[in-house]
Amino acid sequence: MCLAIGIDVHSKKLTSFAVPQDEENIDESEFCLEFNKEFKSTPADRTTLNRMAAWLNGREHLILIENSTKTHEVFWILTDLGCVVVVANASDLYRITMSVKKTDYHDCRELAHYARRYLNGEREIATCLIVTAEQLNRRQLCRIYAQASSGLSDLRRRIRSYMLARGIAVSIPERDIVSEASLRELEMVADTSMSLLIDEARRQRDRIKKIKNEILKEFKNDELFQLIYSIPGFGIVTASYLSAMIVDIGRFASAAAFAAYYGVVPKQRESADHSVRCGITRRGDDIAREMLVDGTFHHISIDVNRRSDVSRFYDRLRSR
Secondary structure, eight states, rough: OOOOEEEEEEEEEEEEEESSTTTTOHHHHHHHHHHHHHHHESSSSSSHHHHHHHHHSOOEEEEEEEEEETHHHHHHHHHTTTEEEEEGGGOOOOOOHOOEEEEEOHHHHHHHHHHHHHHOOOOSSSOOOOOHHHHHHHHHHHHHHHHHHHHHHHHHHHHHHHHHHOOOOOTTTTTTTTTTHHHHHTTTTTOOOOOHHHHHHHHHHHHHHHHHHHHHHTTTTTTHHHHHHTTTTHHHHHHHHHHHSSSGGGSSSSSHHHHTTTTTTEEEOOOSEEEEEEEEOOSSSSHHHHHHHHHHHHHHHHEEEEEEHHHHHHHHHHHO
């Protein structure tokens, strides 16, 4: 039989509670009493987690914690120590979020009972994917690129606005205004303010190039990245960010589950006798959703001969 353990995690304190999977198991019940005395309220540090793992060594157990800012650290320490840990989203833990008794001890008791029901086959909670430090670093690299790219787009608007105010034009208006050819042309008529904008644009371009090279190094042996990058219309950054967010495509039960993860499925508003489909849910990561949508529309626009199933599906939707 298993022990079901709930841990309420905070930045400086852990509150833990254990119950036996089978309430009639006397041996496990007695162990839980001792465990609850020992770990009712403890510091949230590695020493405590080492001690907890030693107590649980040789006993089947499941630890349930709620997803929070401290979760990642606690999850990986306990997992590395051989503990079995499951993380749940707060939105699924109704007995905690809707409770009028908001105390750490109450929450960890509820988590323990959620864990026991989970062990007994009830699936009232969805478990979270907790990524490794390497995967976190990959995501952060892509987010840094997205922020830098957004900054460069803002700089383009500032340069265009200044050109309009000063009546400055370039020989090829449709050319990227922060390309080296455009910046060299602008230098010929630049005043102090324009020179500063040009210098800023060059620094930002160099930074983006450096980040892009780091992303390529990080993802060069990633099969999922290579697969997404092979899709026409999906560039290096889009492919890397999407693969960093997906991690393991096998964790999605269906294409619909994958679409729901990115928030590109319709919302539904239900009343007593009718159901209305609204806009998309927009759940999940905003940057990933934007890249997925932009990449898809770029793919559709360059697929002139309509060889792609995505392009043909898009055409069928538009024809309605």
